[in-house]
Amino acid sequence: MSIRIAIIGAGIMGADHARIVAEDLPGANLQVVCDASPERARKVAQAFGATDAATDPLETIRRSDVDALVIASPDETHAPLSLAAIEAGKPVLCEKPLSQSAKECLGVIEAEVERGRRFVQLGFMRRFDPSYRDMKAALDDGSLGRAIMMHNFHRNVEAPANFTGQMAITNSAPHEFDVSRFVLGADHTAISVFQPGGVDASKTGAPVFMVLETDRGQLVNVEINNNAAYGYDVRGELVCEKGSIFLNVPATTRQNGALMAFERYASDWRPRFAEAYRLQDKAFLHFVRTAEFPAVAADVWDGYCTALVAEAGVKALKEGRRVTITRAEKPSLYDR
Ligand code: INS
Numbered sequence: 001m002s003i004r005i006a007i008i009g010a011g012i013m014g015a016d017h018a019r020i021v022a023e024d025l026p027g028a029n030l031q032v033v034c035d036a037s038p039e040r041a042r043k044v045a046q047a048f049g050a051t052d053a054a055t056d057p058l059e060t061i062r063r064s065d066v067d068a069l070v071i072a073s074p075d076e077t078h079a080p081l082s083l084a085a086i087e088a089g090k091p092v093l094c095e096k097p098l099s100q101s102a103k104e105c106l107g108v109i110e111a112e113v114e115r116g117r118r119f120v121q122l123g124f125m126r127r128f129d130p131s132y133r134d135m136k137a138a139l140d141d142g143s144l145g146r147a148i149m150m151h152n153f154h155r156n157v158e159a160p161a162n163f164t165g166q167m168a169i170t171n172s173a174p175h176e177f178d179v180s181r182f183v184l185g186a187d188h189t190a191i192s193v194f195q196p197g198g199v200d201a202s203k204t205g206a207p208v209f210m211v212l213e214t215d216r217g218q219l220v221n222v223e224i225n226n227n228a229a230y231g232y233d234v235r236g237e238l239v240c241e242k243g244s245i246f247l248n249v250p251a252t253t254r255q256n257g258a259l260m261a262f263e264r265y266a267s268d269w270r271p272r273f274a275e276a277y278r279l280q281d282k283a284f285l286h287f288v289r290t291a292e293f294p295a296v297a298a299d300v301w302d303g304y305c306t307a308l309v310a311e312a313g314v315k316a317l318k319e320g321r322r323v324t325i326t327r328a329e330k331p332s333l334y335d336r
Contacts, residue, residue, distance in 0.1 A: 002029045006066040009073030010035035010044040017070045022048035034060040068288040079104045086111045093284040095123040097174045098303030105304035122298040124178040129276035131247040145241030150220045152176045155228035159205030168224040169313040176222040177309040186214035190324045193317040231265020301334035
């Protein structure tokens with residue numbers, strides 16, 4: 001029987017998940033597209049042939065013709081809607097971040113622990129990206145020795161109107177917080193945050209530069225520049241004792257002309273991470289079918305760890321000092 005999926009939130013990511021479910025996931029049915037705006041819900045539902053459109057997320061979660069949810073509504077709704085899905089006993093693929101508050105993440109952890117199983121797969125899709133996967137595999141194979149540093153940069157073309165330096169830490173950088181934990185197999189213990197001279201942290205798209213320390217002694221730096229102008233550009237290099245591993249940016253062509261060669265940049269993250277999103281959503285479908293949590297996916301414990309780093313980062317930026325990070329005890333449900 002096909003799995004009936006409802007998408008909550010029909011913005012840029014909700015529409016992308018609707019497309020993947022409708023066109024790229026054999027065995028899944030796009031059942032409902034739900035959005036606070038009825039026009040937007042209807043438009044995306046029609047575009048991808050959903051059975052129905054709706055405006056109430058809680059009702060949608062409880063519908064008897066919905067087996068699983070994708071939550072792609074605004075960040076502050078992720079944890080409450082995940083809790084409602086857990087309450088209804090339905091698996092959910094929730095976009096990142098789970099919450100901007102580590103305490104709120106603990107509430108979701110508690111709800112899963114009470115029910116004795118995981119329901120929430122978090123949308124840290126870079127874990128499924130072939131270039132990060134290869135980076136991790138090359139490290140794990142041991143021939144390059146211990147990893148000592150990881151450099152990351154994350155550039156968007158233009159920040160949305162409300163995007164401050166703080167949001168660079170709570171909305172953009174969680175990708176790097178999560179993927180560096182994933183690749184290094186380590187937890188972060190401290191964060192320092194810097195901004196280039198003359199930058200107003202409250203301004204749209206203000207860049208931030210972070211240095212994180214891990215419990216395995218590695219240093220991780222992260223540049224977030226949401227007003228890079230030239231294209232969507234995410235890169236990374238893992239420096240090990242005997243060599244390094246650099247992420248190649250997938251490009252199908254290289255154009256030559258006027259004594260120059262150039263590759264095209266995408267205008268946002270969807271083309272760069274298209275394969276990661278597809279593999280992630282495919283893994284989610286398998287999770288819904290089998291209740292076996294996907295080996296590489298992020299769970300709510302990972303979401304909590306990331307929220308702790310983001311919280312510490314915001315504090316580090318505000319107070320202009322290095323902030324240390326301490327975690328609650330990990331429930332055995334999240335042992336891998
Ligand atoms: C988006 C999304 C993108 C990231 C952007 C962020 O919400 O997560 O992958 O590059 O910086 O604002």
